Each structure stands twice: as structure tokens, then as C-alpha cells.
Amino acid sequence: MKPFKLLTPESLTQALAMFWGSEGKAAALGGGTELLNLIRTSLSDPGVIIDLKSLKRLRGVRSSRSGVAIGATTQLSELSPQCRPLQPFAALTQAAAAVGTPQIRNRATLGGNLCQRPRCLYLRSGFDCWKSGGTQCPARHGESSGLAILGAERTSCLAVHPSDPAVALSVFDTRVKLVSASGSRLVPLAQFLAPHESDAGRDTVLRSDELVTEVRIASPRPGTRSAYVKVADRAAFSFALASAAAACVMDRGMLRHVRLALGGVAGAPWRARVAEEALQGRKLTPARLESAARAELAAARHLERNGYKVDLAIGALQEAVERAVGGRL
Amino acid sequence: MSDDCAEKTVETELEIEGRKVKVRAQMERQLPPWGKTTLVGKSLRRVDGPDKVTGAARYTHDVQLPGMLYGKVLRSPHARARVAELGLSAAAKLPGVLAVLGPGDVRGVRLGGREVLSAEASYAGEEIAALAATDEETAEEALSLIRVRWEPLPHVLEPEDAMAPGAPALQPGGNVLGGGFGPQTPGKPEVYERGDAPAALEAAEVTLERIYETPAAQHACLETHGAVAAWDGDGLTVWESTQGVFFVRSALCEALGLPASRVRVLCPFMGGGFGSKNSADRYTLLAALLARRSGRPVRMVLSRREDFEAGAYRPASRQQLAIGLTRRGRIVALTSRAVNPVGSALEGHYFGSCVGPVQDFYSCANVRTENYAILTSSPPPSAFRAPGHVQGAFALEQLVDEAADELGLDPVRLRLANLSANDPDSGLPYASNGLASCLRLGAKAIGWDSRKPPRTKTGRFRSGLGVAIATWGAGGGPPAVAQIVLHEDGSVVVLTGACDLGTGTRTVMTQIAAEELGVAVSAVLVANGDTRTTPYCLPSFGSLTVASTGPAVRLAAAEVKRQLLDAASPILGAPASSLLVMRGKVRHAVTGKSVAVASIAASLPARMIVGTSQRGPNPDGVVLASFSAQFAQVEVDCRFGTVRVKRFVSAHDCGRVLNPATWSSQIQGGVLQGIGYALLEQRTRDPGTGRQLNAGLLDYKIPTVLDSPPEIEVIDAAPPYPANNIGAKGSGEPPIIPVAAAIANAVANATGRRLRTAPITPARLLAALSAEP
Ligand SMILES: Cc1cc2nc3c(=O)[nH]c(=O)nc-3n(C[C@H](O)[C@H](O)[C@H](O)COP(=O)(O)OP(=O)(O)OC[C@H]3O[C@@H](n4cnc5c(N)ncnc54)[C@H](O)[C@@H]3O)c2cc1C
Ligand code: SF4
DSSP states (O other): OOOOEEEOOSSHHHHHHHHHHTTTOEEEESSOTTHHHHHHTTSOOOSEEEEOTTOGGGSSEEEETTEEEEETTOBGGGSSTTSGGGTTOHHHHHHHHTSSOHHHHHHOBHHHHHTOOOOOHHHHTTOOOGGGTOSOOTTTTSSOTTSOOSSGGGOSOOOOOOOSHHHHHTTSOEEEEEEETTEEEEEEHHHHTOOOGGGTTOSSSOOTTOEEEEEEEEOOOTTEEEEEEEEOSSSSSOOOSEEEEEEEEEETTEEEEEEEEEESSSSSOEEOHHHHHHHTTSBOOHHHHHHHHHHHHTTOOOOSSOTHHHHHHHHHHHHHHHHHTTTOO | OOHHHHSOEEEEEEEETTEEEEEEEEOOOOOOOOOSOSSTTSOOOOTTHHHHHHTOSOOGGGOOOTTOEEEEEEEOSSSSEEEEEEEOHHHHHSTTEEEEEOGGGGTTOEETTEESSOSEESSTTOEEEEEEESSHHHHHHHHHHOEEEEEEOOOOOSHHHHHSTTOOOSSTTOSEEESSBSOOSTTSOEEEEESOHHHHHHHOSEEEEEEEEEOOBOOOOSSOSEEEEEEETTEEEEEEOOSOHHHHHHHHHHHHTOOGGGEEEEOSOOSOOTTTTSSOOHHHHHHHHHHHHHTSOEEEEOOHHHHHHTSOOBOOEEEEEEEEEOTTSOEEEEEEEEEEEOTTOOTTSBOOOTTHHHHHSSOOSEEEEEEEEEOOSSOOOOOOSSTTHHHHHHHHHHHHHHHHHHHTOOHHHHHHHHOOSBOTTTOOBBSOOOHHHHHHHHHHHHTGGGOOOGGGOOSSEEEEEEEEEEEEOOOOOSOBEEEEEEOTTSOEEEEEOOOOOSSSHHHHHHHHHHHHHTOOGGGEEEEESBTTTSOOBOOSOTTOHHHHHHHHHHHHHHHHHHHHHHHHHHHHTSOGGGEEEETTEEEETTTOOEEEHHHHHHHSTTSSEEEEEEOOOOOTTOBOOEEEEEEEEEEEETTTTEEEEEEEEEEEEOBSOSOHHHHHHHHHHHHHHHHHHHHTOOOOBOTTTOOBSOOSTTTSOOOOGGGSOSOEEEEEOOOOOOSSTTOBOOOSSGGGTTHHHHHHHHHHHHHSOOOOBSSOOHHHHHHHHHSOO
């Protein structure tokens, strides 16, 4: 592990000044569950690490008139169903609880979770590829079982987005607050996780002098119920093979409103708009739900070893809706 | 030991990891079986438990010596390549680096027939250069300064490619070898034959032929491989995380040309081995060589990534089996053609022999097995808990179930009907055999009678029951020497070379010694795993530690007791034969007159009593084996292709259970490891470069506690075992053998689909579910 300098700012202003002053060489430190692994495997080499954990303003869940704001350094274990302001966002608390292990959840922050790098086995085993600054993808024709099945024709990197919480956040109106010494911006989550394709090495639109300070979720429509479903081979300590989140408003058997997202199948959480359209405003039946899920996956393209994800995604979408609407299907 | 047998030695046989070997043994004094015991058979708490939970126990990873350096290894990124140029000088010049070694510096230092550093890599991860520095970070930085010009050579990763005409020859003799242990019959498989299997298959009323595949699985020991080496003049001391200090010592002596008296190897505590730590490895020698060059102690502990990448694994297998039966379910023929890709294994390496179960699980007159070991550009495999049998049982025990389905017979009944009273290979009787009781008791415990055929199951969640069995040579045997010292205050030290892999060896030896001597557990200390101070024994492998060292400890205790009673006899004014030892006192059996053990010892001219004994021969004319039958209840989620093991019952015949608590944990650990093998674990590599892709505990998926059924029920189904003086057989390996097959059989019972490739992943299960049944 390469040596680095650890800075502990006392205020956000001071932290931002430190970033400003370190000319792109600094990394923010949340729980360190990802950053330290990146450094250890030479995927990141920041000369300076700026520890955000002491900044009280960045931590905790606050409700506001328009929704909730979750501080970037809030630990995933704090995003629990016991946290009152989060009760309208069951999908999020379920996704947070599905992350890794209790040890990881106690340490990992939400900000860090949204900034994590892909878990592609090639990237993590030191192969040269788009995401490590190269110009090739060795996974595409190799061990492809973890790779994306949706939207992959548009990207050079086929790694899936690893985050569980990001999938759940995608069925709400979620914006990420980015702050730098020169100002701040509120970026919709989908946009935050979609750097320009010419920037294949990056995972977010975060600039090197910027920090995530907050994740804001707008209050859902009244009556919204949501759920998150994660499919993994191992019962814990595993990233999703596929996952799905659903937020639904049911009204006398009718799906008045629905938002769906898939995880583990694309380079970013995948809004399942085709399925949403097929379900929205209609009576919810098992057959309609299944055909909507299948329609969503009709666009899937698979490689040699990741075809099974199509079935998992279809099943996960159905299950997320089933759980969200409870016994009403 | 009485004099008349001290001189006599005889030839005897013992079975190690499925391989029978002949050794010489000294006749031992016959001890009657224990009557009622007070300590043996009780769940005594682990004697080293407090040291482990408080961190006082010092593992190899914990060893810190003054001036100690940190060693690191440069490994090949290529599956096969020649080192055309090696630039070590920049690394050597880095401040803090005190020794650097390349292949040229250690020429002639060999381990397992291979140079300790290679100028030609035969797998990704092979050791090319090594260095030692004052701290780990400096050592890592120095590694990055080494310049290598590689000349890649053609490589082959898959056995089919290695066998194909025109494949690059990885060794001069070609890529095809006989399976088993060590190269045999180059170019041809290892063949085993009894009766006439092809003819019997041809004539059989019912035949089935199927192909089964198993993955390369890794040990993933909690304590990664590692050693610390320190020289004192021309003497070498090595702490090694090993299963066998004496094997490490002989490897070091041979490679470095040192006498055994000058090499001390220690392993008081270790964090798991499972067959991957039976002897010294290259890192051990490199630690010693770097320590010699630098004049400082060197710690060489593999990182988790290295432990996976360069390390040991259970070789994969592709097994084509055929079974012939009568309509009524009598097995008349069995054949297996097995292909084991064994990487770049050389002589001395374990080659993978997965044909054992076909030869020895069932009574069958006509058996033929062909076993191929195919060289590939991968690391050498190693023994792994019941090597071969785990792969073989996955195949055979599914085939037997498939035959039961075909014949419409109950799988438990079919097995019971085909069990063998005698060892099917030699025809000799077993010294004891509780396999039928294992099947019956296990079936009862899991509720086998409620098992329903798959056609009755519909819906998303489907439950199924499965069974599988194991037979495993686990009788132990010589050499194993034990020494017991009774000190002047009555306290006792038991000296044994046996390493405690975390299984409870120290605890069980304490129980045996205290039981025989009649002293309190608290009076006994077991000191073990030190080639300088403890006597010789084999490594803790082949399920043999209890059955080898246990009887030697009892004999040594009996010898100490004999001397003690002789010394007490004049003090109590009674013949020794009328005395016994109880609760730390020597007592007259009738009058109850007694004297403390401590005061007898203190009155001796030597102020101590020493008893040394060795494990005697195994009885002739019988076969020593442990048995098990396991039952799994699974629930398959047909939507996601996932399998949950809901209940697991593991019934065993391992002879006498010396400590139910440590015994159960041993079995539960084996079952968990088997669940991983069945459902999760496989070494994954890039098909292009051969580099491992999941060299870490996140991506190499061993089961977590949430993957375990709520309870793994353990049943003792052992009849008395007369073949050694403690009545115990081995139980280390049997618990992993049938697990994967029992689970696959349960999945088949739940879904009507056969998963013939392990691990049973969601991808495989979904594919099977969507295919025609
Ligand atoms: C064993 C293991 C299992 C896991 N399993 C899962 C899983 O199942 N599901 C899942 O979703 N995730 C999983 N994770 C990922 C885990 O959730 C992330 O590592 C964690 O959320 C990152 O948070 P952190 O606070 O530790 O981030 P850090 O490691 O501190 O930082 C991660 C990255 O984000 C940057 N960063 C952190 N905070 C900020 C900020 N406020 N502003 C700007 N940049 C920032 C850092 O510079 C760094 O680049 C797993 C991780 C491990 C190690
Ligand atoms: S999928 Fe992406 S991260 Fe993986 S090897 Fe290809 S480019 Fe790299």
C-alpha cells in the first residue's frame, strides 16, 4: 500500500479548501471500505486523503417539507426502518440492509456507496481496461458472467453498477448535492451516475474538487409503497447478481403510479420504463406483471456467460412489485 | 513398554488420504479397552480456548522477532513464460531492502523436484524473485522496481486442449499422465480393475452412463500460508503455519543440506490447513534463504491474494461414470473415466484421484476405473480434505440416485442393499462398520419417510430430500511417538509432535492422558508441534491424528502410571497390582490408604517420571475405515434458481467419540465446507491469460453463517472399534465427502432436474429448470 497524507478538516469550508488546494490529488474518505481497497490494489493513488467523518453537518437524516436529506457520511446501518424520516422509503432501507455484511454497513457511508467503482473481477484483479485507464475490455470475451445485459451496446465498459442503495434511490426523485469551493449543484441521481462515454474511466460526474454532501429524496406521492429485492448466490457478503426496486401507488387493484429500477444488469441503475408503461394505470395482475417484466428485458443482449441475468431480472422486477403492493396482488 | 516387545518390529499398513502405505512398526503393549471413563467421551472445553479468545495464543502470523524483515515474492503474470532478463538492482538499492534473490542466486535449491525460484514460469502466480526489507511497504515498493523482460510461451489451460494433438508439451514427457499420486504411466491413465466391468455392463439389465463435473476449489484457510525464519549460526529456526512440523523439517534439511538436529520447526497454533499445509512450501525456503542472506529473521506471510493465486486447490474433475444393475437394484458393474487437470504438478504433488468412491463405496464385483492427470498451465493442486473422494462422491452418489429413480427404488434402500460387509477392494472384513446404522439413523432423523417424488411438487418454492454416503480409510497408524513427563509436583506434560489445526487435538490428548493417569485435567499440559522438543509423528492429515497419536499418548500414560505405582508400592506397603490412581492420589483398591502423586514423584531419585511410547502396528487382516451417511433437506426457489439448505443430518461411524463438542464442530465445519463446494465455490480465472479472477474472500465464496442451515445435526452411529487402544477412528475428512452429492440429490428430488456440474449456481439451476425434464 502506497503511503498517503491524512487530513482531518474541522469544517466543510476547510475541507473544500483542502480539495481545492490539492490539485486533483486528494480523495474523500468516508468509511474507507472502498477507498482503502482501491489504494491497496493500485486502482487509486491519492497523495492526500481528506477524512469527512468529523464533519457533523454531513451526517444524519433530516426531514424537510419536500422530503428527506441524508448526509453523505451517514452510515448505511443508520438507514434503518427505525429511522422515522425514512419510513416512506422502504426500498431504501431494505437496500441498505442488503449491503455486504453488518461490519460493512456499520462503516460504509451513503456518499461513498454512490461513488464506488465497479466490482468487475478484471478491474479488481489488476487487468488493464477502460476503467483502469486503458483502452480495452478483457472481460467482454472472457469471464463475462458478471457483465451487463442492458444498455451495454452503448458503452465500452460492460461492468454493472455495484450499489444496492442506488437502485432503490432510483425509484424516488433523488438528487445528489455536490459542493466545491466555487459553488454547489444538485444533480439528479441518474445523471450523477452517467459520466460522458468519452470519460470511460470515470464512474460519476463528480469533479476532483467536489464533494458529495447530501442525498435528497423528494417525498413520494401519498400512498406510495416500495420494496427492494436482491438476488445473490451467497446469503450475505455478496453483490447482487440482479436486483430490483419498485415504488407503487395502488388504488382498488389499479396501479395508479409505478416506478421500477433494476440493478446488477447495467452500468448504472436501470429505470425499467418499458415495464412501468405497461403497468401504469392498469389493473395489476400476475400475468400482466410478468409480461411487463419480460417486455422490459426484451432489449437485453447477453454474452457467453451472463444470459442467466435475464431471468433473474424478470423475476426480481416481479418480486419487487409483489412485495411493494403487499398482499394486494 | 514391557521389554519383550520393545525390540520387535513388524510391517504394517496404514491408509493416508486414500493411499495405502506400508511402514514398520514396533509391537506395543496391549492395553485393555477403557471401562467406564470419567473424562474421555465428555465435552471438555477446549484447553486452549481462553488463549485463543484473549489473543494469547501465538500463531505464525503473530511471530515478531527483533530485527525481523518482511519478505515479498515477485510472481509471474503469465501462465507460461521465460524470464529473458531480470533487473534486480533498482530493488536492491532501495533503502531498507536487505536481501534480494533471483533464480540465479538460488540455483540448486529444490523443493518437490523444482527450483525454488523459476526462470521459466509454468503458471500465473509462480515465484520468480524474492526480497526482504525492513517493513512491508518498502518490500512492496521494491517489488515494483524489479524489471522483467518476459518471453511468453504458448500455454494451455483446459485439459481438453492439453490433450489435443499438437498441444504445446508442458513437460518433456507430454501432458497426459496417470492420475493418483505422483506421475505414473506417462501417456496413459492409471487403471484399476476387478472382475470384468465392460462385459458386466453389457450384460446388465439396466445401465446408466452420465458425466459429472466438479470445480477447482480452494482451502481458504483463515491463516494464510506463511513462515518466519531465523538463523542462529548454522542452525535454523522456522515458525510455519503447518499441519506437520516434521515434514517441513525434512523438506528444509533436504533443500538446504542441513542435519535435522540443526533445524527446528515450530507450530504451536495454526489457523486451518485442510491439506494445503502438509509440508514446507517455496515461501518457507525463501524465508530461510533471505534470512541467511540478510543475517536477520525474515517473515514471509502470503497475502490473501497470493494465498489464492499461487496456492493450493482441489483439482477440478470431469468424470464419466457408468453403472449396471439388476432390475431389483443389485449393482453389478461400475466404471469411471476421470480427467483431472493438475496444473503444473510434479512428482511429490498430489495428482487428484477421484475414482476411489467407485472402487470402495459399494459391493460390486466388476469395477474398472481410468484416471487421467492432465498437465495444464496452472498452479499445482494439493490435497484438500478427503482429496479425490469429494469429487468422486459427487459423481457416484448422484449416479446411484439416478439409478434408483430409473428403477423406481428408494435411494436409501438401494444403498442399504448394496453395502459391502467387507472392503470391496481387498475382500477383507472391516474392523468395524456402522454405515448401515448411519443410513438408518440419519434417515429417521431427517424424516426420510415423508420424501415425495418431484412430480408432486409445484410452485415457486420446492422442497427436496437427498442422501449420500462415504467410506474413508481413517484408521491412522505409526509412526507416532508420545512422551509424558510427570514432574515432582505431580503436574504432567504431554509431548507430541502433532499439530493442532484448530480441531481440538490438544484438548483430546489432554483427556486421554488424564483419563489413563487418573489425574485432573488441570494437572495436564499438552506441548506440541516443535521438532526440537516433541517426538516424531506424521502431519495432521489423512484423518489420522487421533487414531495415530491418541493410542501413543495412552500408552505413554500407562507407562508413567506403571512407574508411579511401582514407586508407590513400598510407600503404601502393597503390591503395585493392588493400587490405582484416582483424583491425583495413588490409592489401595481395598484399604483406601492413599498417597498423593506429587509426594511420590518428589521422593524419586530422578524427581520425575518419563514415559515414552509409540503407536504400534495396525491389526492384520482387517480394513480400517470411517463411514458416514448424510441427509440434506433443501428448498429451491425456482424463480431465482437459488438453493437453501434447510436441514442437514450427518451420521457417522468414527469409532469412539472422545469429545462430543470438538467432534461435532469438526463435522459441522466439514458440512459447511461441503455446502460451499456444492453451491458456491470455484476458482475462477481469465480463460485467456489464466490469471485468477477471484483471489479474495469476497469473490471466492465460502459460505457465511447465513448460508448454513439453522442446525447441522450430528449423529454418532458407531459400533465398538477394537483396532486400537482408544477405540477411535478418524473423523476429519468424512464429513465433507457426501455433502455436495446429498445436496444435488435433494435438488433433484425437489425439481426433477439433475445438476451434474458443481457448484449448483443460479445460472445452472435456472438453465436446468427451463430445459425439458
Ligand atoms: C466486502 C464488501 C462487500 C460489499 N457489499 C456491498 C453490497 O452488497 N452492496 C453494495 O451496495 N455495496 C457493497 N459494498 C460496497 C460498500 O457499500 C462501499 O464500499 C461503501 O458504501 C463505500 O462507502 P465508504 O464510506 O466506505 O466509502 P470510502 O471507501 O470512504 O470511499 C469510496 C469512494 O468514494 C469517495 N467518497 C466517499 N465519500 C465521498 C463524498 N462524500 N464525496 C465525494 N467522494 C466521496 C472516496 O474518495 C472513494 O473514492 C461492499 C464493500 C465491501 C468491502
Ligand atoms: S467490464 Fe469494464 S471494468 Fe470490467 S474489464 Fe471491461 S472495461 Fe474493465
